[in-house]
Amino acid sequence: MSSVNLMAREVAAKIVFYGPGLSGKTTTLRKIYETIRPAHRGEMMSIATEGDRTLFFDFLPVKVERVNDCSVRLALYTVPGQVFYNATRKLVLQGADGVVFVADSQPEALDSNRESLQNLEENLLEQGVRLDRFPLVMQWNKRDIEKTLPVEQLRAVLNTRGVPEYETAATSGQGVLDTLKSITRLVIKDLRAKRIVPSPRPTAPPVENPGAGLEARLSQHLPRPPSQTGLPAHPPSLMPRQNPPQAAAAHAPRLETPAPLATSVPAPAGQRAMGPASALAPGDLFDYARAAEAAFASGQYGTCVASCMDAVRRALAFAGEGTLAQQGFLLRTDGADLLKLQGLSKRVEALRVDDAAFALYFLMQVFTRLNDARLPETA
Structure with a gap:
C-alpha cells in the first residue's frame, strides 16, 4: 500500500x-x-x-x-x-x-x-x-x-x-x-x-500569530522541558501592551491556559507527559524515544536527529541480520525516508526544526511497522 x-x-x-x-x-x-x-x-x-x-x-x-x-x-x-x-x-x-x-x-x-x-x-x-x-x-x-x-x-x-x-x-x-x-x-x-492522494493545500492567509508555525504545532504534542514552565505565552517583543489594572482584570479570562491536547498521554504527578513517539515505542526503545522528544522540545535539533537515528538502527535490528536497507525493506519502511534520515544524521550541526520533526515522524513510522509485525517478540 x-x-x-x-x-x-x-x-x-x-x-x-x-x-x-x-x-x-x-x-x-x-x-x-x-x-x-x-x-x-x-x-x-x-x-x-x-x-x-x-x-x-x-x-x-x-x-x-x-x-x-x-x-x-x-x-x-x-x-x-x-x-x-x-x-x-x-x-x-x-x-x-x-x-x-x-x-x-x-x-x-x-x-x-x-x-x-x-x-x-x-x-x-x-x-x-x-x-x-x-x-x-x-x-x-x-x-x-x-x-x-x-x-x-x-x-x-x-x-x-x-x-x-x-x-x-x-x-x-x-x-x-x-x-x-x-x-x-x-x-x-x-x-x-481511493482518495489516498491528499487534496491540495489551501492558500493560507498571512500568518498573524508567529507562535502558530510548525514548531509551535509540533511542540504541543511533545513534553515541555521544566525550564520553559512559567514563561510568558509570548516572547518579550510580542507581549501584549500593558493595560491599566482594571482593563487587565476585565480581560483576564482570555489569558487562561488552554487545556492539553487529547493526543497527549496524561502523565502521573511529577512525571513528564508521554509524547507520540514514546507512546508508540516498544519497551526496549522507550528511553530512546523519550530522549529524542526531550531534545526536540528543548530546541536541540541535532541531538534529536542523532537520537532518532540511533533508535531507528536498534528498531530495524529486530527484523533480523542484514544491512540497514535490507532490514528496512523487510519491515516495509520508506526507503527514501530512511536514506534522508541517514543523510541528516551526518550533519547534525546545522539542522532545523523541520529536520528534527521529520526524524521524529520517521521514527514513529518505524515503531508502527514493528507493531504491525509484532516485533520484538516477547517471551
Whole structure:
C-alpha cells in the first residue's frame, strides 16, 4: 500500500515487475535506471545468484509527476522468477500498488509465463487483492528475437483481462519507458480513486500569530522541558501592551491556559507527559524515544536527529541480520525516508526544526511497522 508523507508532501507508490525467471525483469529496471535523469532516480540495489539474476529484489526509487501539490515517488521492485523462491515473491509483493507482468515471448517460455501469472494471482489473493481490480500492465519482452510467439497468441493466453500491453526489447530499451508510463498512470488513477492522494493545500492567509508555525504545532504534542514552565505565552517583543489594572482584570479570562491536547498521554504527578513517539515505542526503545522528544522540545535539533537515528538502527535490528536497507525493506519502511534520515544524521550541526520533526515522524513510522509485525517478540 502506498504511503503519504504529509510533512514532505510526497506520495510513495510501489510497483513490482513480476514474471518467470530470466524473462527480462532486472534488465528492464537497469534500462529504466540508465534512461532516467540522475536527479530523478535513487540508487539501484540488486542481489544476484547463479540460478536467477535477482534473488530478492531490485529497488529503484524514481520521482515522477506531481499530483495536486504532492510529488509522487515510485519504488520499483522485481521478484525472483524461480518457483522455489515463492516466499520471497510474496514478501516483495506485499503492499504493491501496481504490477508489470514481464512475459518471455519465446515459444518455449509460454508454460512458465502462464504458471507465473497464475502464481501472481494466487499471491495477491492471499493479501485480499483481486488481480482484475488491480493496476496491471503486460510487457511482451524479447521481441527483438527472431523466433517469438505472435502477440495475438500471447494475448489470448495471458491477457484475457484486456489490460494495457506493450512489446519491448529490454536489452535495447525499446518500449520499456512506455510500459513504465502506462503502469504509473494506472497507479496514480487508482490512488486518486481511493482518495489516498491528499487534496491540495489551501492558500493560507498571512500568518498573524508567529507562535502558530510548525514548531509551535509540533511542540504541543511533545513534553515541555521544566525550564520553559512559567514563561510568558509570548516572547518579550510580542507581549501584549500593558493595560491599566482594571482593563487587565476585565480581560483576564482570555489569558487562561488552554487545556492539553487529547493526543497527549496524561502523565502521573511529577512525571513528564508521554509524547507520540514514546507512546508508540516498544519497551526496549522507550528511553530512546523519550530522549529524542526531550531534545526536540528543548530546541536541540541535532541531538534529536542523532537520537532518532540511533533508535531507528536498534528498531530495524529486530527484523533480523542484514544491512540497514535490507532490514528496512523487510519491515516495509520508506526507503527514501530512511536514506534522508541517514543523510541528516551526518550533519547534525546545522539542522532545523523541520529536520528534527521529520526524524521524529520517521521514527514513529518505524515503531508502527514493528507493531504491525509484532516485533520484538516477547517471551
